[in-house]
Amino acid sequence: MQIQDLLKQTDKLPNVPDIVRELIQLLNDPNAKYSDISARVSHDQTISLKILRVVNSAYFGLSRKISSIDDATVLLGMDRLKTLVIASGFANSVTKVEGLSLADFWADSFRVAELAQWFAKRTPLVDEGEAFTAGIVHNIGRLLLHLTAPDIAQDIHTLVANRKAGRVKAEQDLLGFTSQDAGRALMDLWKFPAGLGYAVQHHKRPFANDEPKPLACVLNLACYLNACIRSDRDYDLVREGFPKAVAQMAGLSDGIVYELDDALVIDDGLSQLLH
Incomplete structure (x- = not known):
């Protein structure tokens, strides 16, 4: 083999969202515009909802409820948001x-x-x-x-x-x-x-x-x-x-x-x- x-x-390969692939390709790009990435994440409803659920969990222990990706970016920083997006995208790339x-x-x-x-x-x-x-x-x-x-x-x-x-x-x-x-x-x-x-x-x-x-x-x-x-x-x-x-x-x-x-x-x- x-x-x-x-x-x-190709029909059996993991279906990794485009936003996740973009983030990974930008890992070593010092000129990456993460404001654009944040906006893209906001438009992916599935990933956004999962990330907001995690951000509002006891693990992060934030003092107030976070309702948007922009707020999450301000409080956590782009690096942490990036890791959450990548983890979420892969975790949901296959269902069974x-x-x-x-x-x-x-x-x-x-x-x-x-x-x-x-x-x-x-x-x-x-x-x-x-x-x-x-x-x-x-x-x-x-x-x-x-x-x-x-x-x-x-x-x-x-x-x-x-x-x-x-x-x-x-x-x-x-x-x-x-x-x-x-x-x-x-x-x-x-x-x-x-x-x-x-x-x-x-x-x-x-x-x-x-x-x-x-x-x-x-x-x-x-x-x-x-x-x-x-x-x-x-x-x-x-x-x-x-x-x-x-x-x-x-x-x-x-x-x-x-x-x-x-x-x-x-x-x-x-x-x-x-x-």
């Missing part, structure tokens, strides 16, 4: 996927996004908005696989669940490529920034090709902490197993290991975007 066999099934719980999938992606952003705030080498977006889409290739080749996706899941193979090996054996490869191809198709696609493709093994890129390293660290959270790993074991070489290439200080307890209790507040 070739990755193009998945991508050519065979063999995959969308609620669990996106909740997991949201947590990785928040963790990636947490690390990015602590290094000068990675933009926090780009890190957040990388977290949202880090597993998009797996979603693509379930949408376009559900039988193979189930076979891979069975191999992994029965401990017959790790996910990367199972995918390579049954597909000839990994879901990370497929994720990058999908983002290339969508014309997302190349650095974002590279991070998604290489985050599981950032040292495998060339010199590790900081964004891929940050994403690797976020996935590591997410796995620790899912397995309720003891903090001492989290710190002991922390990939320090990856952290160094991400531009993080050695002292980051003593801050990890803060990251382990991150509450993203984004789960309401799923409803």
Whole structure:
């Protein structure tokens, strides 16, 4: 099988709103006119309503009710609004996927996004908005696989669940490529920034090709902490197993290991975007 066999099934690909694609393409554009973006968001009723619900939730704890995207932008800032739009747009890009719980999938992606952003705030080498977006889409290739080749996706899941193979090996054996490869191809198709696609493709093994890129390293660290959270790993074991070489290439200080307890209790507040 070739990755193009998945991508050519255009009717099954995630339906990401245009406004979300525009925002991602503008991630590294210092001349982006975010006032125009805010106006565009206001005209997308579905995304606007979801964002206003989240903004007015206890998570943000605002003193008054926010009734417009303009108000939300003033109070939260464009960067935070941008992350909410991207998260909402992806979370609602598909409605049902065979063999995959969308609620669990996106909740997991949201947590990785928040963790990636947490690390990015602590290094000068990675933009926090780009890190957040990388977290949202880090597993998009797996979603693509379930949408376009559900039988193979189930076979891979069975191999992994029965401990017959790790996910990367199972995918390579049954597909000839990994879901990370497929994720990058999908983002290339969508014309997302190349650095974002590279991070998604290489985050599981950032040292495998060339010199590790900081964004891929940050994403690797976020996935590591997410796995620790899912397995309720003891903090001492989290710190002991922390990939320090990856952290160094991400531009993080050695002292980051003593801050990890803060990251382990991150509450993203984004789960309401799923409803």
